[in-house]
Amino acid sequence: MTSKKKLIRVTTVPSSLIGLLSGQLTFMKRYYEVIGITSPNEYDFLKKFTDAEEIEVIPVEMTRKITPLKDFLALIRLYKIFRSEKPFIVHSHTPKAGTLSMLAAKLAGVPHRLHTIAGLPLLEAKGLKRILLNQVEKITYACATKIYPNSFGLKDIILEEKFTNTNKIKVIGNGSSNGIDTSFFESDLISSQEKNALKQHLGLTNKDFVFVFIGRLVTDKGINELIKAFVEINKRHPHTKLLLVGGYETVLDPISAYSMETIKTHKNIVPVGWQDDVRPYFAISHALVFPSYREGFPNVVLQAGAMKLPCIVSNINGCNEIISDNVNGFIIPVKNTESLIIHMERLYAMNPEDLHIMGEKSREMIISKFERKFVWDCLLNEYQQIENKLEPNFKTTI
Incomplete structure (x- = not known):
């Protein structure tokens, strides 16, 4: 042999x-x-x-x-x-x-x-x-x-x-x-009981529209722009929540003092730290927001798409190869808070059926190209x- x-x-x-x-x-x-x-x-x-x-x-x-x-x-x-x-x-x-x-x-x-x-x-x-x-x-x-x-x-x-x-x-x-293992990143695997328990634990209600970010909470991931955008969105729409899943890197790439303080004090921003299993957090959310400055090929966008979430991503390599604008999400300019506000509002205002169709298209595309x-x-x-x-x-x- x-x-x-x-x-x-x-x-x-x-x-x-x-x-x-x-x-x-x-x-x-x-x-x-x-x-x-x-x-x-x-x-x-x-x-x-x-x-x-x-x-x-x-x-x-x-x-x-x-x-x-x-x-x-x-x-x-x-x-x-x-x-x-x-x-x-x-x-x-x-x-x-x-x-x-x-x-x-x-x-x-x-x-x-x-x-x-x-x-x-x-x-x-x-x-x-x-x-x-x-x-x-x-x-x-x-x-x-x-x-x-x-x-x-x-x-x-x-x-x-x-x-x-x-x-x-x-x-x-x-x-x-x-x-991506699409048999693992599958929204149907998260039961209604599990989702309800997590929402209750995090203080979310069925009236809330939940934006989620998953990744390192650093400047390069667009966190400073995301925090500013969400604060504005939440003023207009109090039933929005921002779920932050990930840890900080205070030495290599810290976020601004304003962002850090806002995350700590804003009642509708929910930081949960690093999580070994991010699927339940996708399952209780309506859309991923990922305004990164640079990527290779972002796993989190693959995961969100497999979990049938529409995504807002920056117009950078990787992100714009997973998301097709107006098909399974929106592509926005890098470091552009105003565009982030506009497209977060578009998702919030979208008909639930159209939002569902956008998420379904995401999963179909990920299965066909990135299994x-x-x-x-x-x-x-x-x-x-x-x-x-x-x-x-x-x-x-x-």
Whole structure:
């Protein structure tokens, strides 16, 4: 029996393993010997992932910030792991893991070095920081043998920025890093009793029209604009509520003092923090509002669509590949509070039957283009195409 080739998947932190690759590594175990690498922090996330996927995960301390000494130590550690494990493929996700693992894998002579891009934080950077991040991105792509942006819009941005060339870059399937399990994100799975209990717990009534945001409560997700828009909407329509599902990042990307204070004090804004299962919160809501500044391919919009919610999203890559304007939601300009107010009001004023039809169209489209098994099969096909080509021997380049 032929032994399986070794596949190593790398993310910066454990929550990214769960958020980006849930279920995928178990699927790939049928075809490859799979190892994960991520930071040892976020222990609960790491344990949850290893228990669910039943794969070996090697801890390597990596940070999401610029930390030269820690980054160098992580690079050395990754190099030693790759030299010892001799993988057929190293496939990385998230910016820091991508830079470190692609460089380490090239130095270690790994023949196939793949990096998935699920967003470009550098797009919001300016000045010297932007110049530095641009150079780091180019190094990452130069060390990789294939680059996989998880949306077509992101591919266009990468080529416009001249980070790499067309021969090295490819979108897997229709986009998305992992697709979505539409049998799990199914509104009928949440019972009326469960929905009523959650609404009662959160102080919501059947008269309320509930807008929901799910994600990190940070500036880059458009939270400052969302808070201003909702305050105005609620003045006009007191039976509106804004449900915020997610945690803050007060160091990396804090929201404004006004937004923070308003979230704490506004009686119709309901923050519930991080939730392991977001489906009940979709189920008690009428629409998702997701005014992000930048994305790769946003899972939350896939999830909301699968749960039959119309969505208001920014006109950015990923979002505008899931939502068709006036069909399964609305697309608005980035950082535009006034447009957000107009379209939140449009959804609020919509006939319930039209709102229902919009949600149904969302689910139909997600099933047809982004079902999880389809995305996994497309990625497996990519691996197998690589495998069937003539492979260089595993050798060191230094």
